[in-house]
Amino acid sequence: MDLSPILNSYNTFIETQLKDRFFKHRDLVSIISKHASTAAQEVVGHSVEGRELILLRLGNGPMKVFLWSQMHGDETTGTMAIMDLLNFLKHPAFASFATEILSSCTLYLLPMVNPDGAERFTRRNAQQLDINRDYLSAKSTEAQILKAVHANIQPDFGFNLHDQSDLWGVQHTTNPAAVSFLAPAFDEGCSLNDNRRHAMQVIACMKASLDAQLPGKMGLFDDTYEPRAFGDNFQASGTATILIEGGTMIGDVEAQQVRKMVFGAILAGLKAISSAEYEAVPLDNYFNIPKNSKTLFHLIIHDIEVNGLKTSVGINYKPSPGVGGTQVDRFYTIEDIGDLHTMSAHEVFEASTLQLEGSIVYDEPANFSLMRGKEPVLSFKNGILQSKVIF
Numbered sequence: 483m484d485l486s487p488i489l490n491s492y493n494t495f496i497e498t499q500l501k502d503r504f505f506k507h508r509d510l511v512s513i514i515s516k517h518a519s520t521a522a523q524e525v526v527g528h529s530v531e532g533r534e535l536i537l538l539r540l541g542n543g544p545m546k547v548f549l550w551s552q553m554h555g556d557e558t559t560g561t562m563a564i565m566d567l568l569n570f571l572k573h574p575a576f577a578s579f580a581t582e583i584l585s586s587c588t589l590y591l592l593p594m595v596n597p598d599g600a601e602r603f604t605r606r607n608a609q610q611l612d613i614n615r616d617y618l619s620a621k622s623t624e625a626q627i628l629k630a631v632h633a634n635i636q637p638d639f640g641f642n643l644h645d646q647s648d649l650w651g652v653q654h655t656t657n658p659a660a661v662s663f664l665a666p667a668f669d670e671g672c673s674l675n676d677n678r679r680h681a682m683q684v685i686a687c688m689k690a691s692l693d694a695q696l697p698g699k700m701g702l703f704d705d706t707y708e709p710r711a712f713g714d715n716f717q718a719s720g721t722a723t724i725l726i727e728g729g730t731m732i733g734d735v736e737a738q739q740v741r742k743m744v745f746g747a748i749l750a751g752l753k754a755i756s757s758a759e760y761e762a763v764p765l766d767n768y769f770n771i772p773k774n775s776k777t778l779f780h781l782i783i784h785d786i787e788v789n790g791l792k793t794s795v796g797i798n799y800k801p802s803p804g805v806g807g808t809q810v811d812r813f814y815t816i817e818d819i820g821d822l823h824t825m826s827a828h829e830v831f832e833a834s835t836l837q838l839e840g841s842i843v844y845d846e847p848a849n850f851s852l853m854r855g856k857e858p859v860l861s862f863k864n865g866i867l868q869s870k871v872i873f
């Protein structure tokens with residue numbers, strides 16, 4: 483399908499209460515309450531710290547589609563995209579589109595599976611567990627709830643919404659991966675069965691629908707079997723399971739462009755399922771999607787003299803949640819030194835006319851300044867950014 487007319491109107495249905503990645507459960511509850519007349523709502527359990535997990539149901543079609551987001555508390559684009567979807571589905575300009583989806587499918591939405599993690603802006607829940615590695619042992623309250631909801635619904639399709647690291651690019655390119663997909667394996671041999679094939683075919687439709695917006699900027703996530711993960715187990719249970727990973731776009735620090743693309747991917751998937759058009763799609767359209775590759779740095783400095791050699795330096799930061807879970811703190815490390823011309827970065831500095839003060843040491847915290855005369859252009863102290871001049 484051609485997503486352009488819908489994405490061009492995105493600003494008319496975007497959920498404006500969500501503006502960055504740091505919203506909390508109370509914000510979600512406030513938004514969901516606006517949809518009480520169009521979406522059935524049920525509290526299906528509580529997080530460790532007592533926050534409600536709310537399942538929404540829309541439509542009355544025979545195909546059951548279950549979307550869940552934010553098992554990892556700091557991966558928020560899927561939740562934002564689901565909130566945009568709720569607005570879209572009652573937008574008068576797209577009523578016929580919504581009717582097609584809601585008469586073919588019953589949608590079950592479980593946004594923010596990990597509200598305690600969202601509160602802190604951490605991947606893990608309040609028990610410090612990774613919910614997406616807890617399918618088998620189900621020690622975490624949230625894993626128990628997600629398993630039970632899935633078992634009750636027994637969905638035909640499942641959309642598992644995550645965000646990947648902003649250092650993934652698309653293999654053999656210098657493009658960042660804005661969105662990645664995977665039809666998770668259900669066994670060590672990455673075998674195929676009907677529902678995994680269906681997941682691949684729907685993904686191929688999603689990818690084709692976003693090609694105009696993201697040429698060369700979508701990838702396939704690693705399909706190594708993970709017996710502890712939800713997607714792999716849901717796939718094994720007979721739900722055609724689709725992993726969508728929000729990725730990164732240059733300059734899109736708060737992932738608002740990525741959010742729009744994840745919304746587009748979800749919508750294209752629902753359209754493909756509603757129309758059954760995915761059934762005719764060759765599997766090669768899935769297997770030909772390029773793989774993800776770690777080709778990005780947060781910063782690259784080219785033409786810099788290190789130990790008497792003109793070379794390039796790659797620097798990444800490790801984000802950690804700031805106080806109140808409403809920002810991230812960044813700790814910068816020298817990740818690579820050498821020929822980095824096949825790599826790209828969120829920010830690139832050319833140092834040929836700059837002077838280096840301090841030293842650059844591989845695998846050590848960034849602790850140097852690049853100077854133009856007496857003015858620092860880029861400066862770090864013990865891993866912490868001090869100043870940066872944007873050109």
Ligand SMILES: [Zn+2]
Nearest residue numbers: 554557644645
């Ligand atoms: Zn995740």
